[in-house]
Amino acid sequence: MSDQGGGAKLAIGVAVLPIIAMSAVLMVMAGGGANASPNSSACAGGGTAQTIGTVNLDAEQMANAQTIVSVTAGRHLPAFAAVVAEATAYTESTLHNSPTQSDHDSEGLFQQRVSVYTEAVAMDPVKATGAFLDRLVKVSNWQTNTVGVDAQTVQISKHPERYQPNAVLAQQLVGQFWSAGVAAAGPAPAGSPSRGSASTASTPATGSGPAICAGGGGAIPGGDLAGKIVGPHSNNVAGTTTIPAGLVISGSAKGYLAVKFALQQLGKPYVFGAAGPNAFDCSGLTMAAWAAAGVALPHLAAGQTANGAAEPTDLSQAVGGDLVMIPGSDGTAANPGHVGMVAGYVDEKDGRHLFIIQAPMTGVPVELTEATEWSGEITNVRHIA
Structure with a gap:
């Protein structure tokens, strides 16, 4: 609007935006990893070894990443929960389901203590993800905390600073698999107890609303640069009331x-x-x-x-x-x-x-x-x- 009531000025023949590199704060490639073809309507891809940003992930890592997203979507939690889980698992195990006990008796994707979680949970990617999410949704203000704060609150690590730097990769992985996970999960049952605190309003229904491929976690510094901004010109009041398929919301x-x-x-x-x-x-x-x-x-x-x-x-x-x-x-x-x-x-x-x-x-x-x-x-x- 114009605050004086005249509205936005119609601009004809304005200059083209310069070729710029868009910040990738919470950036998720709508079409999947660096080797995937763009597919903004599904934010899908994966299944085999891929390079995500600058990180090479093997088939096991990609499969475990998809499992984490599927479990989170299956619980009808917001995509941000999957981002926290992915960042945590990559930090703890680089997404390898390791049976080697380290840091006392820690095992699996999340390096969960066997004495606390049991080996049957720690070594099962589905159960381990579920156990992590059970604790995550009990964290105070978890949906507005940064990824690093949430991860540390659940994991109680001696190195809390290690989680946040992996949040960008986590966003990219969630973007790769989220829409498919939501579609497979189907609509949330009315009154579902599995949603976690305040998650109902944050979870887009299948087939409606934006494809929240980026989740919506805390601000994340760094990440890969995206390509130039492209699009039409010459009419600054032209637009749509329909949310484009694959819209990615980045930021804090x-x-x-x-x-x-x-x-x-x-x-x-x-x-x-x-x-x-x-x-x-x-x-x-x-x-x-x-x-x-x-x-x-x-x-x-x-x-x-x-x-x-x-x-x-x-x-x-x-x-x-x-x-x-x-x-x-x-x-x-x-x-x-x-x-x-x-x-x-x-x-x-x-x-x-x-x-x-x-x-x-x-x-x-x-x-x-x-x-x-x-x-x-x-x-x-x-x-x-």
């Missing part, structure tokens, strides 16, 4: 919650000054989305430029939940009148399609617009949390 736990809220508003009308629940203007949408994640923002696009941390306007560090400002129809570079929020991306054969969710203008509902439509106009990008 709070960013994930903000994006999830915003996606639930798709199709609702633009009304100047509105901040929900039935209509929104541009800053009203971003304000309400971040409020859902526990972060307060002012109801003004220009005012929101003072929040969070500045990021490059070429979107090279943009992740889910980041605010993107343009002048709009009656703002300026110094005092932008329109704001949207990075929602996520889809990797296709031609490159990365990055989407911004926005409440554009009167007559145009809340929609997803490809970031390339805002090429040459972006004045501010803010990472909120």
Whole structure:
């Protein structure tokens, strides 16, 4: 929107976004590993030895990774639970189901203590994953903690710093197998006790909502760089109210919650000054989305430029939940009148399609617009949390 009520300015003939490397914070290739063909609708692939990012994994490791995802999806837990489990298993055993006892009597994928878990559990990948998840869902605030905090709370390791660096790989593995795991699990039974604390609202139903291939855990530094952002140009109010198949939400736990809220508003009308629940203007949408994640923002696009941390306007560090400002129809570079929020991306054969969710203008509902439509106009990008 324009905070003055005029809506986003229609931009014709704007410059193409520069070829940039997109940050892979919580990045998951929508089409699988580095050797897989893009398949954004399923986020699937795997089955044999693969190179995931820069890590070579053999067939056993890939099979164990898929087992962890399948067990998690079978319990109708959020994908973030699988990310924590994958990162933990890779840290503890590099995803090899090792019978060799180390660190006292630890065995298996998660190096679980036989004296605590029993050997029958520790050495069975399905049971070991289940035992890990049983403890994970009892961790206070586990869905908003970082991967490293959750893993350490369950494992009580002497080296807690080792888990978080493996979270990017874990995200990529979950992205490889998550959609297939959810499809195999089917709908969650009503009142299912296996969902764990507060997981019901975080679990997308099969065939609806975004393909949360990236889970939505804590912010993760590092990772592989993705390809250039591609897409259409010349109409910054063009968009869709349908979530693209294979949409990956990257970013922090709070960013994930903000994006999830915003996606639930798709199709609702633009009304100047509105901040929900039935209509929104541009800053009203971003304000309400971040409020859902526990972060307060002012109801003004220009005012929101003072929040969070500045990021490059070429979107090279943009992740889910980041605010993107343009002048709009009656703002300026110094005092932008329109704001949207990075929602996520889809990797296709031609490159990365990055989407911004926005409440554009009167007559145009809340929609997803490809970031390339805002090429040459972006004045501010803010990472909120």
